[in-house]
Amino acid sequence: MSALDLLAEREDMISPGISACVGCNVELTLRTVMKVLGPNSILAIPPGCMGGVGVVGWNKQSGAKVPVFFPLLDNTASMLAGIRLALDAKGRDAHVVAFAGDGATVDAGFQALSGVAERGDRIIYICYDNEGYMNTGYQRSSSTSKGSWTSTTPVSKEGQGGKRQHGKDFPMIMAMHDVPYVATASPAYIPDLVRKVEEAMKVKEGLAYIHVYNPCLTGWGIRAEESISVARLAVKTRFFPLYEARNRKFKITVPVPNPLPLEDYTSRIKKFSHLGPERIAELKDLAEERYRFLEAVSAGGGGRA
Amino acid sequence: MSTVAVMNGNYAAATAARLARPEVIAAYPITPQTPVVEYLTLFAAEGSLSSRMTEVESEHSAMSILSGASLAGARCYTATSSQGLALMYEPYFRASTLRLPIVMNIVNREMISPQSVWGGPQDSLTLRDAGWIQIYVEDNQEILDQTIQAFRIAEDPRVLLPINVCYDGFYLSHMTERVEVPEQAEIDAFLPPYEAKHQILDPRKPMAIDPLTSGYLVMEYRKKHMDSMAAALGVVEETDKAYAALTGRSWGGALDLYRMEDAEYAVVTLGSVTGACREMVDEKRAAGVRIGLVKVRCLRPFPKAAVAAALARVKGFGVIDRNVSFGWNTGIVYQEVRSALYESGRTLPSVPFVGGLGGEDITLGLVSKAFDEIVAAVDAGRTPQSAVWLWAPRKGVKA
Amino acid sequence: MSTLEKDYVCPVGEGIYAANTGDWRTQRPEIDQEKCSRCGTCLLYCPTNSVRRVEGRFVIDLGYCKGCAVCAAECPKQCIAMIREGRK
Numbered sequence: 001m002s003a004l005d006l007l008a009e010r011e012d013m014i015s016p017g018i019s020a021c022v023g024c025n026v027e028l029t030l031r032t033v034m035k036v037l038g039p040n041s042i043l044a045i046p047p048g049c050m051g052g053v054g055v056v057g058w059n060k061q062s063g064a065k066v067p068v069f070f071p072l073l074d075n076t077a078s079m080l081a082g083i084r085l086a087l088d089a090k091g092r093d094a095h096v097v098a099f100a101g102d103g104a105t106v107d108a109g110f111q112a113l114s115g116v117a118e119r120g121d122r123i124i125y126i127c128y129d130n131e132g133y134m135n136t137g138y139q140r141s142s143s144t145s146k147g148s149w150t151s152t153t154p155v156s157k158e159g160q161g162g163k164r165q166h167g168k169d170f171p172m173i174m175a176m177h178d179v180p181y182v183a184t185a186s187p188a189y190i191p192d193l194v195r196k197v198e199e200a201m202k203v204k205e206g207l208a209y210i211h212v213y214n215p216c217l218t219g220w221g222i223r224a225e226e227s228i229s230v231a232r233l234a235v236k237t238r239f240f241p242l243y244e245a246r247n248r249k250f251k252i253t254v255p256v257p258n259p260l261p262l263e264d265y266t267s268r269i270k271k272f273s274h275l276g277p278e279r280i281a282e283l284k285d286l287a288e289e290r291y292r293f294l295e296a297v298s299a300g301g302g303g304r305a
Numbered sequence: 306m307s308t309v310a311v312m313n314g315n316y317a318a319a320t321a322a323r324l325a326r327p328e329v330i331a332a333y334p335i336t337p338q339t340p341v342v343e344y345l346t347l348f349a350a351e352g353s354l355s356s357r358m359t360e361v362e363s364e365h366s367a368m369s370i371l372s373g374a375s376l377a378g379a380r381c382y383t384a385t386s387s388q389g390l391a392l393m394y395e396p397y398f399r400a401s402t403l404r405l406p407i408v409m410n411i412v413n414r415e416m417i418s419p420q421s422v423w424g425g426p427q428d429s430l431t432l433r434d435a436g437w438i439q440i441y442v443e444d445n446q447e448i449l450d451q452t453i454q455a456f457r458i459a460e461d462p463r464v465l466l467p468i469n470v471c472y473d474g475f476y477l478s479h480m481t482e483r484v485e486v487p488e489q490a491e492i493d494a495f496l497p498p499y500e501a502k503h504q505i506l507d508p509r510k511p512m513a514i515d516p517l518t519s520g521y522l523v524m525e526y527r528k529k530h531m532d533s534m535a536a537a538l539g540v541v542e543e544t545d546k547a548y549a550a551l552t553g554r555s556w557g558g559a560l561d562l563y564r565m566e567d568a569e570y571a572v573v574t575l576g577s578v579t580g581a582c583r584e585m586v587d588e589k590r591a592a593g594v595r596i597g598l599v600k601v602r603c604l605r606p607f608p609k610a611a612v613a614a615a616l617a618r619v620k621g622f623g624v625i626d627r628n629v630s631f632g633w634n635t636g637i638v639y640q641e642v643r644s645a646l647y648e649s650g651r652t653l654p655s656v657p658f659v660g661g662l663g664g665e666d667i668t669l670g671l672v673s674k675a676f677d678e679i680v681a682a683v684d685a686g687r688t689p690q691s692a693v694w695l696w697a698p699r700k701g702v703k704a
Numbered sequence: 705m706s707t708l709e710k711d712y713v714c715p716v717g718e719g720i721y722a723a724n725t726g727d728w729r730t731q732r733p734e735i736d737q738e739k740c741s742r743c744g745t746c747l748l749y750c751p752t753n754s755v756r757r758v759e760g761r762f763v764i765d766l767g768y769c770k771g772c773a774v775c776a777a778e779c780p781k782q783c784i785a786m787i788r789e790g791r792k
C-alpha cells in the first residue's frame with residue numbers, strides 16, 4: 001500500500017482537535033505515525049508539547065482513540081517495558097509506543113531508554129526532536145544545536161551568546177546500542193517516515209527507535225506555512241540526514257549527493273539569525289563530519305549510487 | 306498443610322512473593338535487599354517462579370516498569386531499601402495517586418549520610434505521606450504472612466492502593482528463623498488473580514490514563530484516595546482474620562497489643578525492636594511494674610482510634626523510634642501517637658526515645674533503661690521536650 | 705451517561721476531547737480542482753488531517769483546519785489559494 005493510500009484510508013487515531021500551534025509538524029508526525037500503527041496500540045506521551053496540547057486528554061476525556069497515558073518525563077521507556085511484560089504475561093500483543101520529545105528522550109529519559117535498549121524490551125520509541133523544552137517556552141536541551149538562541153541561552157543585543165555546545169548525535173548513540181532498528185525521519189519525507197514506522201512494527205525482539213527532526217515554528221521562529229519546507233531543508237543541507245540502522249548496519253535512506261548551502265536552512269530560522277558566517281561554518285563542519293561518518297559506516301558507501 | 310523451614314527475612318519475602326504469583330517483577334539490587342532479587346532470579350531459573358522477571362538499570366525504572374505493568378492489569382511485586390527508595394520517589398508517589406496496587410517490600414535501611422548500609426526505617430518513614438499503605442513487621446514469619454496478605458489488601462476494590470511491607474535490614478533480612486510456609490493451593494484460594502477494573506491500558510477498551518486534570522478534580526481524586534486509605538484499615542483487619550482462619554496465625558491487624566489490659570505504662574514500638582521490648586515487658590512485670598506494649602503495624606493508614614483506645618487507661622507512655630523527625634527533635638512514630646491522642650482529649654506524660662540508628666543495637670539493657678525512664682517520667686508527670694537518646698556509652702561518644 | 709459525569713477512582717478519560725481548532729483559522733484553503741493534479745501532497749502534509757480523498761479528488765474538511773497554509777505551500781501545482789476568513 002502506498003503511503004498516500006494508507007494515510008487517505010486509515011482512521012486518524014488522535015483527537016481531531018488538539019491545541020498544537022498552527023502548522024505544527026509534530027502534530028503531523030504524530031497523526032501519521034498513529035495511522036500507520038493503528039488501533040492495536042498503547043501510546044505513551046510524556047510531558048512535553050504533545051501532552052500539553054491535549055493528546056492524553058483533558059479531565060475525564062481522552063485525546064486519542066487508542067489507550068494513551070502520561071508517563072513521567074524520565075520513565076517513558078521503562079513504563080512501556082512494563083506494559084510489554086504485562087501483555088506477555090497475559091499472552092496478548094499490541095504495539096507499545098512512545099511519542100516523546102527530546103527532553104524526555106535525550107535528557108531526562110535517557111537512562112530508562114538505554115536500559116530498555118540493552119535489555120531488549122520490545123517497544124517502539126519515537127522521539128520528536130524539536131531541540132529543546134518548547135512546551136515551557138524553549139529552554140535548551142542537550143539536543144539543541146550550537147549557537148541557537150533559547151530562553152536559557154540568550155543572545156545579547158550585539159549578537160553574542162546562544163548555546164555554547166553542539167547537540168548530542170542521539171540517533172547514532174541509540175544505533176550504537178546494537179538494537180534491531182534505529183531510524184531518523186523527517187516530517188518533510190512522509191512516505192519515508194511511513195515506511196520506517198512499518199519497519200519498526202516488524203521488530204519482534206527488542207527496541208525500535210525512530211528519531212524525527214521537527215523544526216519548531218514557535219520556538220525557533222519559523223513561518224507556519226514553511227513548517228515542512230524548513231524541515232526538508234534540514235535534510236537537503238545534510239544538517240539532518242535520513243538513515244536507518246539494523247544492529248549497526250547503516251543505510252542512508254535519502255542520500256544527499258549535492259547538499260544545498262546550510263544558509264538556505266539557517267536563514268529561515270530566527271533562532272540562528274544572530275550567527276555570523278563563522279558560527280554557521282562551524283555548524284556546517286559538524287554536519288559534514290557527521291554525514292561523512294554516516295557514509296563511511298553505511299553499506300556500500302551509504303547508497304550513494 | 307504448611308511446611309516448616311528455616312530462612313532469613315529476605316528469603317521469607319521472596320517466598321511470599323513467589324506464592325502470591327505476581328505476573329511482573331522488576332527489581333534492582335541494593336543492600337540489604339539484594340538477596341531478595343537473587344532468590345527471585347534463582348526461583349525463575351529453577352522454573353518455580355511464574356512471573357515475568359526483569360533486572361532493571363535502577364530503582365526508578367523498577368517502579369516505572371511496575372507502574373506500566375500494573376496499568377496494563379498485571380499483579381506486580383518488587384523490593385528495595387533506602388537510597389533505592391529515595392531514587393524511586395517520583396514513580397513511588399505516582400503509583401499511589403494512580404491507584405496501582407503494587408506490593409513492595411522495603412528492607413529498612415538508614416538514609417545516608419553518614420555513609421551507612423545498616424538498618425533503620427528512616428527510608429520508608431520519611432515517605433509515609435506518599436499515599437502508600439505501610440505495614441511494619443517484627444519477625445520473618447510475619448514478613449511472609451504479611452507480604453502475602455499485602456496483595457489481597459492492595460487489590461481489594463475498596464482499597465486499590467500500593468502497599469509496603471517493611472522489615473528491618475540485617476536484623477530480619479539476614480537473620481534466620483523458623484518460618485511456616487503455606488501450601489501454594491492455600492494461597493491461590495486466598496488470593497484470586499488480580500483483575501484491574503478501575504483502569505486499564507488495553508486496546509480493546511481504549512481510555513486515557515491521567516489526562517491533564519483541573520484543580521477541582523485533583524481535589525476529588527485526593528479525597529477518594531484518602532477515603533480508600535481510611536477503608537484500608539478495616540481491610541487490613543479483615544484480611545488478618547481471613548489469613549488467621551487459613552493458617553492459624555493472626556498478627557493483630559493494624560495494631561498489636563501485648564499485656565495492655567491492666568497496663569499503667571505503655572511502650573510503643575515499630576519493627577524488630579518489638580521483640581526485645583516484649584521480653585522486657587515480661588521482665589518488668591515480674592518485678593511488679595504494670596507495663597504493656599503497643600506495636601504499631603500499620604503506619605499508613607494510621608490506626609488513630611485504636612491507638613487512642615489502647616492508651617486510654619495508661620498513665621503515660623514512651624515511644625521507641627529508630628528514626629528521627631528533623632525539626633520536631635523526636636522520632637516520627639512519637640508524633641503520630643501524640644496526634645492520635647489529641648482527639649481523645651487526654652494529655653499524657655510521654656517519652657520520645659530515639660535509638661538504633663544506622664543499625665545500632667538496641668540491647669535489652671537499653672530497653673530496660675528506657676522502660677525505667679518511662680516509669681520515672683510518667684510518675685513525675687514529665688514529658689521531655691526533645692528526644693531521649695538510647696545509646697550505650699562509647700569511647701569518644703557523649704551519651 | 706456522559707463520561708464527564710462518570711465517577712472514576714483515579715484519573716481516567718474516556719470519549720474524545722476535541723478543541724475547536726477550526727475557530728482559530730484566519731484564512732482558509734481552497735483547492736482549484738481544475739488545476740489539481742490529484743497528487744495528494746496536501747493530504748500527506750496537512751498537520752491536522754483535514755484533507756480527504758473523495759473519489760479520487762482531494763477536498764478540505766474545514767472542521768478542524770487551522771488555516772496554516774502548509775497545504776498551499778507544499779502543493780506542487782500551487783493550486784491551493786488561502787482566502788482570508790471574514791470576521792466571526
Ligand code: SF4
Nearest residue numbers: 750769770772773775
Ligand atoms: S490550511 Fe493547514 S490545517 Fe488547513 S488544510 Fe491546509 S494544511 Fe491542513
Ligand code: SF4
Nearest residue numbers: 740741743744746779
Ligand atoms: S497538493 Fe495540490 S495538486 Fe496535489 S492533490 Fe493537493 S491540491 Fe491537488
